[in-house]
Amino acid sequence: MKLAINLLVVLLGATSAQIQTVMDRVESGMAIWGTTIAHCRENSGDGAEVDKKKFKDCKKCFSGVGDWLNEGGLARGMACLEKFEPKTIESCGEIMKKLPEVDFVQSEVNKALVCWENVHHKSIGEKCLKATGGKDMVLASLCVMNHLRQDHHYAEQIILGEDPEEQGDPTKPTKLQRVLESLFI
Numbered sequence: 001m002k003l004a005i006n007l008l009v010v011l012l013g014a015t016s017a018q019i020q021t022v023m024d025r026v027e028s029g030m031a032i033w034g035t036t037i038a039h040c041r042e043n044s045g046d047g048a049e050v051d052k053k054k055f056k057d058c059k060k061c062f063s064g065v066g067d068w069l070n071e072g073g074l075a076r077g078m079a080c081l082e083k084f085e086p087k088t089i090e091s092c093g094e095i096m097k098k099l100p101e102v103d104f105v106q107s108e109v110n111k112a113l114v115c116w117e118n119v120h121h122k123s124i125g126e127k128c129l130k131a132t133g134g135k136d137m138v139l140a141s142l143c144v145m146n147h148l149r150q151d152h153h154y155a156e157q158i159i160l161g162e163d164p165e166e167q168g169d170p171t172k173p174t175k176l177q178r179v180l181e182s183l184f185i
Contacts, residue, residue, distance in 0.1 A: 025069065028109060035113065036062040036080075037155035039120055042147065043084050050154070058084045059158070069104040081116075088119045124148065 040058035044051045061080040067073040078096060081088045089096075092115035095108070102108045121144070128143035 024106065025067075028069065028106065029067065032068050032113070033062075034155050034159060035116065036065075037158050038151040039085060039116075041151045041154040042120065042124065069099075069109065071100045074099060085116075085119070087123060088116050091119045092116055121148075 037059065040055055040062065041050060044055035044058055058080075061083060062077070065073050065077040065080060068077050074096065078089065078093070092112055095112045095115055099108055099112060124144050124147045125140070128140045128147065131143060132140045134140070
């Protein structure tokens, strides 16, 4: 009897650990949306310039995905990745295809997101190495940081619906912005 109760408690604990709350799903969805917007910005431009048409196409495709954490949403998302980030499908496609088999368990979703981010960072790193000629690794690292900062800032503007003019006086950038801009001008 004691063994049966202990086994029941262990099974109950394991089952409750796998249940996702609504808040978990919303947070996961927002993280994916922020990631897609940042990636769309990176894939739609060169440095500070963004090809608005390409960005809009990318954003429209990803906004049509809906919930990534079901089979239909995952299929639509992977179609967008195939179009805008084919290297992600090459590297992470198998992980993503297994998500429905494991019922979109958060730990597996996180593995797919980490893979996606790694591909994104590698792509930026390759651009920066090419831009610096591969000779100055410090400058290349700063270039990567600048790309990530610009992508994050742009995604934040899109998600929060803010115009750059609303975010303060553009003639008074922060010290970090001045340092990074001085390195790339």
